[in-house]
Amino acid sequence: MTQKASKTEFANKDILAAALAEDVAGALRTAIARNGKASLLVSGGSTPKLFFQHLGRAELDWSKVFISLVDERWVPPTSDRSNAKLVAENLLQGDAANAHFEPLFVEGKSADDGIGELTTRFDGMAQPITVVILGMGTDGHTASFFPGGDNLEAAIDLANDQIFSSMRAAGAGEERITFTLPALLNTELLALHIEGEAKQEVLEAAQGEGDVNDMPVRAVLRQDRTPLNIYWCP
Numbered sequence: 001m002t003q004k005a006s007k008t009e010f011a012n013k014d015i016l017a018a019a020l021a022e023d024v025a026g027a028l029r030t031a032i033a034r035n036g037k038a039s040l041l042v043s044g045g046s047t048p049k050l051f052f053q054h055l056g057r058a059e060l061d062w063s064k065v066f067i068s069l070v071d072e073r074w075v076p077p078t079s080d081r082s083n084a085k086l087v088a089e090n091l092l093q094g095d096a097a098n099a100h101f102e103p104l105f106v107e108g109k110s111a112d113d114g115i116g117e118l119t120t121r122f123d124g125m126a127q128p129i130t131v132v133i134l135g136m137g138t139d140g141h142t143a144s145f146f147p148g149g150d151n152l153e154a155a156i157d158l159a160n161d162q163i164f165s166s167m168r169a170a171g172a173g174e175e176r177i178t179f180t181l182p183a184l185l186n187t188e189l190l191a192l193h194i195e196g197e198a199k200q201e202v203l204e205a206a207q208g209e210g211d212v213n214d215m216p217v218r219a220v221l222r223q224d225r226t227p228l229n230i231y232w233c234p
């Protein structure tokens with residue numbers, strides 16, 4: 001059974017970025033008012049840049065915000081492929097530089113060898129996560145849940161009690177690290193941010209029948225643990 005996700009369509013990228021930033025900022029403010037802190041996991045890739053720039057200008061107590069990534073390419077933060085670099089340059093600017101950013105990378109180690117240290121580092125992260133923002137590739141991957149990924153089965157297993165998985169896949173480029181699906185679903189606000197007609201078609205295909213391994217975003221669309229809010233514009 002395909003889960004009903006709520007999908008909001010925006011006129012263009014700028015209006016979407018502003019609206020998503022306002023929704024995320026609102027959720028972070030609410031969590032800070034209630035718990036004194038908030039947490040945010042964002043995706044990398046090319047889509048979120050404008051959203052990051054809008055969110056970074058939001059008025060909130062950034063010193064109380066913990067930020068990390070849904071997934072990361074296993075490259076140093078100086079690499080142009082690094083999602084941490086994208087976040088540093090576009091989100092952690094101005095007041096938002098006061099947020100605590102926790103990278104998903106351990107220098108000098110492989111992803112598999114770094115997972116233990118990362119798990120310890122994230123041990124204190126408050127649960128549930130306040131906001132999780134996913135992206136989607138035209139191959140139907142989300143986070144680093146890639147078709148053909150060597151650890152895909154474990155990464156999307158709702159019974160997995162690990163929070164991280166390494167991932168290698170033909171479509172992934174370099175080795176990856178990703179939060180597992182059950183860890184990502186432990187959130188108060190789950191969003192999928194996609195843009196363009198091509199991704200709309202991929203989303204429609206993913207919402208149809210078919211093997212989750214062919215389009216791993218189906219694992220998010222088909223779960224009924226956490227409501228999914230889709231943000232789309234042409």
Ligand SMILES: O=C(O)[C@H](O)[C@@H](O)[C@H](O)[C@H](O)COP(=O)(O)O
Nearest residue numbers: 043044045046047135136137143
């Ligand atoms: O590191 C990454 O690449 C991601 O976090 C990934 O899951 C991304 O969200 C999609 O690949 C969409 O990427 P684009 O926005 O570049 O299409």
